[in-house]
Amino acid sequence: MNRIPLLKALRHDRWVRPFLKKYRWTLVLAISLGILTFVCAGGLMFTAGYLISRCATMPFNILLVYVPIVLTRAFGIFRPVFHYAERLTSHNWVFKMTSMFRKRLYDSLEKDAVFFNSKYRIGDILGLLSEDVAHIQNLYLRTIFPMLVACGLYLIIVIALGALTPWMGLLMLILFGLIIFGIPVWSILVNGARQEQEKEATNRLYSDLTDNVMGITDWVLSGNSSKYLQRHDSDEKKLLSSQRKMHRFNNFRDFVLQMLILLVIISLVVWGSYHFGGHWGANWIAAFVLCVFPLDEALAGLPVAAQQTNVYTDSLDRLNSLPEPSKEQQATPQIEAPYQIDIDNVSFQYSSDTEQILQHLNLQIKPGEKLAILGRSGTGKSTLASLIRGDLQPTEGQITINGELTDKFGDQIANYIGVVHQSPYLFNTTVLNNIRLGNEDATEEDVWSVLKRVGLEEKIRQLPDGLNTKIGEAGLIFSGGERHRLSLARILLKDVPIVILDEPTVGLDPLTEQRVIDTFMNELAGKTLIWITHHLQGIDAMNRVIFLENGKITMSGTPQELWENNPHYRKLKKADQGL
Known part of the structure; x- marks a missing residue:
């Protein structure tokens, strides 16, 4: 298996890492707000689950119902507030970063603007100006942010459950580790290579189709039109075969992910029955189980986001191949007429x-x-x-x-x-x-x-x-x-x-x-x-x-x-x- 391309590209990166360091405190704030969003979502489901099951029995103290009601309202209010603040902070961070990013990009290209085509292919030029900046934005918003938020939740879950029951903390360390790290890395290694093959096959098919359609008269006059159709069908079948393999893997990967989440739920049921057994055990079991469901929103998209890093790597490689913008300000010559x-x-x-x-x-x-x-x-x-x-x-x-x-x-x-x-x-x-x-x-x-x-x-x-x-x-x-x-x-x-x-x-x-x-x-x-x-x-x-x-x-x-x-x-x- 190949090494993860994005990690290799980031090792000598000049376009992503510097901005992570420069705006680190805004990044920390955005990630913290993202973690708080899911904490509130989990807290809302936890208190709601406890409240529903608790209300099914006769409470001997009104506070056993009143406090969960207050917490449910609080979590219900703060979840959208934190979510909005997180989106505002993260997008503001990305837009502020990409404004400087674009300036640096155009400074790098300015040296070669007049004879750009002599050094870069047209596709690279269009990619740089229309796609690469958007790819880096998506790298932050759809991959780096969700992954860091998931890591924060991972630490909170493992530490909290480990403090209550060490063996449960260890089990969650393994299960959530597979969900957050194992499956995304597996997706990159398996489908990443297939993505590259699909891209190459698509480009080849498009190039052949364009060239051959432009020369269709020659194919017909030479009596070889059937050969062209056979070759086109063969290339198309290879592409479709690669896409089917990717789809099958994606379906199997998503099934494994959901099975792991189900295993987390079952583990919590077993642990809750053991740890909170007795007359009130069912209330706590329902609360802990429902608390897992909001986490599915935070974790389910990680494999797809990680897999997209193969696309982002091409953009990073192109950007890092550009010349470093000159930091030296050269004095402009001053001359006077007449000019020879x-x-x-x-x-x-x-x-x-x-x-x-x-x-x-x-x-x-x-x-x-x-x-x-x-x-x-x-x-x-x-x-x-x-x-x-x-x-x-x-x-x-x-x-x-x-x-x-x-x-x-x-x-x-x-x-x-x-x-x-x-x-x-x-x-x-x-x-x-x-x-x-x-x-x-x-x-x-x-x-x-x-x-x-x-x-x-x-x-x-x-x-x-x-x-x-x-x-x-x-x-x-x-x-x-x-x-x-x-x-x-x-x-x-x-x-x-x-x-x-x-x-x-x-x-x-x-x-x-x-x-x-x-x-x-x-x-x-x-x-x-x-x-x-x-x-x-x-x-x-x-x-x-x-x-x-x-x-x-x-x-x-x-x-x-x-x-x-x-x-x-x-x-x-x-x-x-x-x-």
């Missing part, structure tokens, strides 16, 4: 087992220069833009602005470099909020000013609520060219000295493309402009053109120089113009 970008012997590859995207690149971009970077898709143009912004670090060499490494600026790089992407994203909020992303302190007059400059003032004024009009999901009320103009408006509102245009005219018709290019050139006059494109329309407005191929610069010069001296450039431009 130097690319010195820069090479870059996403990982050691992939090809180099850029190879020993050397380039100097002077203040106010308009540089066009040409090249086919996949030649590293956008990667170079990310390196210039400091979102990526070069594998070799360095990129600096006025002598300062761009990757040292952090978020402050936005004060110096703005980017207009291929598909500018507009959020589902007002026009005003979307444009103010460039400068949150800008006034409405400032916003109208930049809208006028990009040629959208009239369009916005015609909207139902003007600047307060909701754009809608992905900004679909605007055309492609208008979305690029709104993106430019953000840049103008920020007034950064360096602007990167990352193929901003892709997908636009020629007339719209030219109008957008003219707007960019007019409004960004005087700024350093880096235009990444594979399309040569408007290229003559640039000061310099470079061509990237296989990660290297294969041509460089002014548009006029390249037209006169470079046959390859002339061929590209003629092809672009349809000549």
